[in-house]
Amino acid sequence: MDHPQDDRPYSSLPHPGLPYYEDVSPGHGSLPPRAWYASSDAARLSLNGLWRFRLAATATAEDESFAHPDFDASGWGELPVPAHWVLHGHGAPAYTNTLYPFPVDPPHVPTENPTGDHRVTFDLPSADWESGEAVLRFEGVESCARVWLNGRELGTFKGSRLPHEFAVGELLRPTGNVLAMRVHQWSSGSYLEDQDQWWMPGIFRDVALLHRPEGAVADHFVHASYDHAAGTGTLRVDCEPGGRVTVPELGLDLATGESATVAVEPWSAEVPRLYDAVLATAGERVPLRIGFRTVAVEDGVLKVNGRRILFRGVNRHEFHPEHGRAVDLETMRRDVELMKRHNINAVRTSHYPPHPAFLDLCDAYGLWVIDECDLETHGFAPLGWRRNPVDDDRWTPALLDRAARMVERDKNHPAVVLWSLGNECGTGRGLSAMAGWIRDRDPSRPIHYEGDRSCADVDVYSRMYADHAEVERIGQRAESPLPDAESDAARRAMPFIQCEYAHAMGNGPGGLSEYQRLFETYERLQGGFVWEWIDHGLAHPEHGYAYGGDFGEELHDGHFVCDGLLFPDRTPSPGLVEYKKVIEPVRIEGDGRAATVRITNGYNFADLSGLAFGWTYEVEGAPVGEGELAVPPLGPGEAMELKLPEPVGADRPGEAVWTVRAVLARDEPWAEAGHEVAWTQLTAVPRAEPVVGRRVALADSGAEFDLRTGELVSVGGLEMVSPPRLDVWRAPTDNDEGAEWQPDTRWGTVWRKLGLHRVQHRLVSVERGAEELVIVSRVAPAATDLALLSTFRWTSDGDGVRLVVSVEPEGDWPCPLPRLGVRLGVPAELGLARWYGGGPGEAYPDTRAASRLGRWTSTVDALQTPYVYPQENGARADVRWAELRDEAGRGLRVEGAPEFWFTARRWTTEDLAAAHHRPDLRPADTIWLNLDHAVQGIGSQSCGPGVLPQHELKAAPTEFSFTLRAVGSA
Structure with missing residues (x-):
């Protein structure tokens, strides 16, 4: 797009005489950039190590x-290097998006x-x-x-996130x-580094003195x-200067600048084959x-080694909860291992080159990288x-310096398969200059x-957060x-990736599975990168973990900085567990009743020889x-159907x-043998509808009711702290709240405006028959005539009590419901949960x-998902039955017809919200139990599309039922 040209008088623009930290140049005195090696x-x-440090409020105070x-x-304090001084008691970090x-x-x-x-x-x-030269090298200093x-x-x-040598x-x-450095938090460079992150100045990457003997490698x-x-x-x-390269495994001994062609095994993210070599000059030997x-x-498709690749990727900022962007090698290694264990095969280094050691790990473990x-x-976007x-x-x-x-x-690095010019910079001549320089240097x-939607300077069409329908059209x-027309034809011929989505x-x-099916269906769609790691x-x-505003910032973007698949301590979130399942590189499908299974190799390069397959047959969860399943080493894209054995029982x-x-099948650098890569479940015998049981007088159920209100008081001697009531509210998720710029309706706002967080219950009637108790209530928010008419029909189930819930909406509801089910409170002692249904996570x-x-x-405590910003969490799906018990084994059992969603926590939904x-969130003396017939989907509207209609x-009008009974001794 065209952008307005600056029409201010020249006198107010950059000009000679500015201090170095405001001058638009990239600096002076440093050596030309060169290749890094470990x-x-x-x-x-x-x-x-520890350096002496003092902080001044301005650039010229000292x-x-x-x-x-x-x-x-000697009177100064000490500060570790690498570090951000704001994380060591000198000022404070600040977050803006x-x-x-x-x-x-x-x-x-x-x-x-x-x-x-x-x-x-x-x-x-x-x-x-x-003898010889020496070089001071700084890997990263902000700003x-x-x-x-x-x-x-x-x-x-x-x-800030690029090396400089002197x-x-x-x-x-x-x-x-004596090495002395003056580091300014703000500079002209800050205008180029508005990267949705904490602003944290300091020497945050390694500093080293490198000996350069005469004849050492200048660059290669x-x-x-x-x-x-x-x-x-x-x-x-x-190489400059010249030397020789030896690759013993390939029998190569070449002069630098000389080419040789030999039979080799290729490198890919799936099979990261590396050959050890040595580059030797007169003054230095460098392992390669x-x-x-x-x-x-080729033909509109991004290929590596002649094959289409599919990115199952993540965006990765460098981050550590104690050290900020000062990330050590073991933390980098843990990131890479976690990615590989969760089937992730690609990283976009958002929005700057990472510590160079991270790329070494990507080479060795196997990850595609967009650098x-x-x-x-x-920050210029709001200004047009x-x-x-x-x-x-x-x-x-300055832009060309950063690109170089x-x-x-x-x-x-073989892992680097695309260069990225940057992120969210609009368009302009500087980007074109960068693209031209990069193409000349590394075609x-x-x-x-x-x-740039025109894709004038690029080779792939990239978008952020395009919804499913648009992705399919693309x-x-x-x-x-x-x-x-010419630009349109050029873009339409390009491969497509979602550089940020989900x-x-x-x-x-939410919606990951639907995206992945599109990526796998259309050749042009080559996957994407979840925001973020x-x-x-x-x-x-x-606060436990702090986000924007927690350090007193006047201008901040709140908890938008907490948007990763890992929690800050690097514990995988349910989102990462879900992503691992969705992007499995092996598809396992079949017909459980016919006892057949179809295995499809979804890798781009690897066969299945590195995997072992097995089966389990379970009845009612037991x-x-x-046994083992013999699967041949199918090649990429190959599939076959197998017969499952008839198990005993x-x-x-x-x-x-x-x-x-x-x-x-064997140990890998990132996981041990037995690590699960893919799985499926196939129904062999479907669930039968639960038997209602003998119907006798309600008094024989072991349940007590308050006949004035129809409320359940106890079951089998187990007292209800709060009786079952119809519930429609959940603590809105970040995705429920949505982003201001999203065109879709933000349901969290709609729900609150409608008043679903403060519905009122009006008892309409209580009728007791010979075999049932029927309670009709009207559940509605204030200031509207919208309502849900609920009928609770209680009957005996022998040793328990059965509840059939009928719900009839009144009025034209303008929004989906957050949830629909019943909520009840039970004693806090019932802190042990057991269930048959979906799991283990939410x-x-x-x-x-x-x-x-x-x-x-x-x-019950472990059922909670510890999101940094508290919100609805912890539901288990497809539950047939669930129990809450105390240490002595006494408690409550709930059976559902049909299956239900089960949530239990030690605080109310209102407390959570x-x-x-x-x-x-402080535990109280009640466990609040949600038994939901249905819940609203999640979506990705905190920055992406909302909930798909089918979710x-x-x-x-709805009807569902639960059976409640006491378990253990009364």
Whole structure:
């Protein structure tokens, strides 16, 4: 799109004489960017550790004398490096999604500009450093730094999540070297780093001194392509200065710049085959791990090694609840292992290049990577993109610097299959310049950018949060046309990905299964990346985990920062468990009654030789037989049908299901043998409708009622703390509340406006017959004539009491209901739950793929899902019966007809809806039990589409029943 041009007088625009932290240049003094590598035989001295630190309120509050080697900093405090100073008692972090937390007046920043001065003293470890050059390397500093070594200024730099190096050999001395840094929170670079995150300044990645002996590697570029037709790889390593490359396993010994073609096994995310090699120059030996693969867009499809790939991806910010973006190697490794264990095969590095060690892990474990530049200018969107830096030529050198530092650092990683120009920057000449530079430097990888619908600068069509219907149209190459016919034809010929979809905020996301079926149906649709990997809740002594506003920020975006598939402590959420099920790379289907199963290999490259298959036959949730299933090593896309054996005990009466599982056949770097990859359940014998039992006088039921109100008082001697009542309210989820910019109706707002959180019950009648008690109530919110007329019909069931609930809506309901069922309160001692139904975790109508039928146990406390921002959670689906018992085994059993949704918690729905942090929820002396006939779906409307129509709970005439009985001794 066209953006308004800046028509302000030049005198108010960037001009010479600005301080370095406001100048639009990327800085000065640093060396050209080059490839990163984890190790070599050249010496390396880590400067991580405790540094001296002081904080000033402005950029100019202190002079530069602290950089002199003789300056006395003994009175300063200490700060670990890497770290963010706001997480160590110096100021506070602040969260915004889109808006800049300072006036938008580029390139100027506020006078109030927290500035941290840092000093560290170090000795050279040996005399070897006295020959050759040395380089100071900074992996990441936010947002602008000025650097001195032994009193000599080295330069300045911006680009927070990108490396910068300085030549320092002539300045080093054997002992007492003093490195001084001044780091500003705000700079012109901040305008390029508006990336939906906590604003946290500091030296948050590694700092190191690298010895560069004479003849050491200045830079190198590994070109390792794969010809899928010939089964060969072609290797060439460019290097300055020249040297040799040896690959012992392939028998290669090449001069740099020389090519060789040999038979190889290709690299892919599914089979991450790497070859150990050594790059040797006159002064250095660098270990290489080479993966042969070719990425191309052919016939409108993104292919690797000649095959279409399907991204089952996540967006990943770097985050740790105690350390912010200062993420250590073991945490990175844990992320990668968790991704692999949950069938995730791709990462978009939103919205900046990650710590380079993360990409090494992606190479080794196998993950496709979209490597995204450290660039976002989203805060200009509310201003109509006026003065957007990416459309201002004066900022182009800074943009090109960021593109170059990403590409040069990461160019040797086979995991990186696309370069991304950045995120949510609008459009402009600067982006085109970046795309042109990247294509010239590395034509082997396609280019991604979502923010330009014309796709003028990219090779793939990318969108965020397109709903299911639009995604299907795109899959059919029938999307709405662009005005320009040539651009429209070019875009329509591109592959499509959802670079963000399925917003994982709070309870959800819903609709994943429907998206995945579209991705698998249409060749053009090549998957997507769930937003996002982890909740960014910062550890907080009062709130447990803090979000926007918890540190006193005046401008913030609340708990929108908590939108991940992992909780802040890296515990998988139900959303991640659901996603794992939805994106299973092996499809297991079949007909349980016919005892047949169909196995389909959904991998793009791997066969099924790495998996073992097994079956279990269960009756009423109890296993009666199990065994192995012989599945041949089917190739990608291949399928076959198998007959399941007839198990001993198959004639046992009751509901019966087959469970068929695919597990790892051997240990992998990311999981042990036996780890479950895919599963399904097939109904062998369907559930019979529960028998009502003998019908006698209600007095023989063991239940007591208040005949004035018809309320249940006790069952079998178990007292009701609160009798069963019709319930329609739930604590709205983040997706119920929706996002302001979403066009769909935000049901949380509608429900509150209608008053569903404060419905009133009017007793209409109580009628007692010889064999039944019938209570009619009208349930309605104030100020409207809408209502639900409920009839509770109680009868005896021998040792219990049966309740049939009939609901008749009155009026024209404008919205779906949050839930429809009964709520009751039982004594707090009944804290042990057992049920036969869906589990082990929570599920809702559009998040139930991972819910499997079985017998499950839990404490009531463990039934809760600990979302950072409290909301509706913890429902179990398809429940046939559920029990709550105390430690002595006494309690209540509920059986449903049909199956029901079961929720139990130690606080009311109203308490849950009023809470803002986990510690706000305090257990009371009652367990509140929801027995729901139906519940509303979840959707993804916190940033994406709402609940699909088939998962909405419409107000309609309904009937359902429960049987309640006491269990254990009275």
